[in-house]
Amino acid sequence: xxxxxxxxxxxxxxxxxxxxxxxxxxxxxxxxxxxxxxxxxxxxxxxxxxxxxxxxxxxxxxxxxxxxxxxxxxxxxxxxxxxxxxxxxxxxxxxxxxxxxxxxxxxxxxxxxxxxxxxxxxxxxxxxxxxxxxxxxxxxxxxxxxxxxxxxxxxxxxxxxxxxxxxxxxxxxxxxxxxxxxxxxxxxxxxxxxx
Amino acid sequence: xxxxxxxxxxxxxxxxxxxxxxxxxxxxxxxxxxxxxxxxxxxxxxxxxxxxxxxxxxxxxxxxxxxxxxxxxxxxxxxxxxxxxxxxxxxxxxxxxxxxxxxxxxxxxxxxxxxxxxxxxxxxxxxxxxxxxxxxxxxxxxxxxxxxxxxxxxxxxxxxxxxxxxxxxxxxxxxxxxxxxxxxxxxxxxxxxxx
DNA sequence: ATGGGAATAGACCGATCAGTCTATTTGTTC
DNA sequence: GAACAAATAGACTGATCGGTCTATTCCCAT
Numbered sequence: 001x002x003x004x005x006x007x008x009x010x011x012x013x014x015x016x017x018x019x020x021x022x023x024x025x026x027x028x029x030x031x032x033x034x035x036x037x038x039x040x041x042x043x044x045x046x047x048x049x050x051x052x053x054x055x056x057x058x059x060x061x062x063x064x065x066x067x068x069x070x071x072x073x074x075x076x077x078x079x080x081x082x083x084x085x086x087x088x089x090x091x092x093x094x095x096x097x098x099x100x101x102x103x104x105x106x107x108x109x110x111x112x113x114x115x116x117x118x119x120x121x122x123x124x125x126x127x128x129x130x131x132x133x134x135x136x137x138x139x140x141x142x143x144x145x146x147x148x149x150x151x152x153x154x155x156x157x158x159x160x161x162x163x164x165x166x167x168x169x170x171x172x173x174x175x176x177x178x179x180x181x182x183x184x185x186x187x188x189x190x191x192x193x194x195x
Numbered sequence: 196x197x198x199x200x201x202x203x204x205x206x207x208x209x210x211x212x213x214x215x216x217x218x219x220x221x222x223x224x225x226x227x228x229x230x231x232x233x234x235x236x237x238x239x240x241x242x243x244x245x246x247x248x249x250x251x252x253x254x255x256x257x258x259x260x261x262x263x264x265x266x267x268x269x270x271x272x273x274x275x276x277x278x279x280x281x282x283x284x285x286x287x288x289x290x291x292x293x294x295x296x297x298x299x300x301x302x303x304x305x306x307x308x309x310x311x312x313x314x315x316x317x318x319x320x321x322x323x324x325x326x327x328x329x330x331x332x333x334x335x336x337x338x339x340x341x342x343x344x345x346x347x348x349x350x351x352x353x354x355x356x357x358x359x360x361x362x363x364x365x366x367x368x369x370x371x372x373x374x375x376x377x378x379x380x381x382x383x384x385x386x387x388x389x390x
Numbered sequence: 391a392t393g394g395g396a397a398t399a400g401a402c403c404g405a406t407c408a409g410t411c412t413a414t415t416t417g418t419t420c
Numbered sequence: 421g422a423a424c425a426a427a428t429a430g431a432c433t434g435a436t437c438g439g440t441c442t443a444t445t446c447c448c449a450t
Binding site for chain 2: 436438
Binding site: 041 | 426427428429430
């Protein structure tokens with residue numbers, strides 16, 4: 001058997017794909033087992049329950065997405081450019097043919113209780129993203145960096161939501177334009193303040 | 196029996212509430228029947244299948260939301276003000292305690308196939324919203340009205356997505372600020388073009 | 391009063407759900 | 421080769437799923 005990756009990661013990967021394509025509740029444990037070619041007890045020994053598997057899938061997807069955002073923005077030192085790069089990266093991400101939008105948004109839609117383990121994982125993701133965005137907007141030295149980060153985050157989330165429906169990169173491109181306008185505005189206000 | 200509204204609307208209403216709170220796949224038909232106090236055959240005589248019920252719930256929610264958007268913006272004749280009113284209305288909408296975000300976004304997350312009946316209903320909604328927004332942005336007589344509408348739509352969707360997670364009106368307030376900046380920018384470009 | 395359409399309760403269907411259990415095999419490491 | 425942990429197949433549980441069917445009851449209009 002040529003399992004390069006341990007079974008645990010294999011299950012995590014197959015589960016992520018199926019959850020993204022079919023949804024969390026609509027994907028039965030047996031479907032994941034078939035896809036991964038793995039016995040039932042292997043899954044339950046590793047994760048304990050379907051809910052815990054979902055939590056780990058969401059956490060992994062969150063770290064992966066934030067990692068992507070980081071790699072997209074690494075190409076520049078200028079925080080203004082970084083935000084543009086962020087939306088360009090997002091647009092490129094949507095070009096992947098098998099992509100069905102953001103897994104974490106899907107999880108938020110299916111698990112609305114913020115107190116549940118899955119809800120907690122979603123909140124962790126939200127905090128990660130906002131922390132990432134705030135780190136960039138603070139570097140712009142514009143006033144109201146956190147407000148700017150919140151607005152950029154709204155565009156980011158909106159682009160993901162729209163891309164799930166229209167399945168194209170246009171929302172991300174439009175979000176990039178909107179972000180550029182918001183940045184220009186914040187920049188202009190900063191200059192006014194200096195005078 | 197004091198059924199003021201016909202059973203059909205009662206079922207539709209209970210289903211909408213349960214779908215919004217628990218999700219579509221997670222809500223069994225029997226739960227809807229219990230909540231509505233209605234026999235199983237009554238539901239199946241009216242809707243034929245759970246999927247068709249979902250389609251009608253989504254369509255009803257779409258018409259209701261667009262109707263709300265219309266009523267929020269009716270308070271002014273000025274298209275710039277109308278967009279601000281739109282996000283103020285949205286913020287007020289999120290103040291409702293039992294609200295768990297946008298039912299149509301949840302549907303989009305659970306039914307990713309755009310060819311399915313539910314997917315079609317979601318596309319119809321998306322077209323309704325964009326048509327509504329474009330009608331307003333065209334009245335601003337700014338250049339690139341459809342682009343502006345798309346950007347406003349992204350903020351609108353982003354605010355809904357964020358509100359589902361944080362369960363507060365802040366995202367809508369922040370989206371309103373962002374929309375105001377986008378409008379100001381579009382307005383400024385229009386004036387520059389006139390000179 | 392009576393006929394008919396709408397709604398009722400509830401049994402029933404096969405399929406699938408998440409999760410458990412056991413007995414066996416596999417691969418690795420002393 | 422012995423020991424041991426990991427993974428295997430597959431039977432099994434009770435619950436729930438969406439959906440069907442029947443027989444009965446209710447209410448309203450003629």
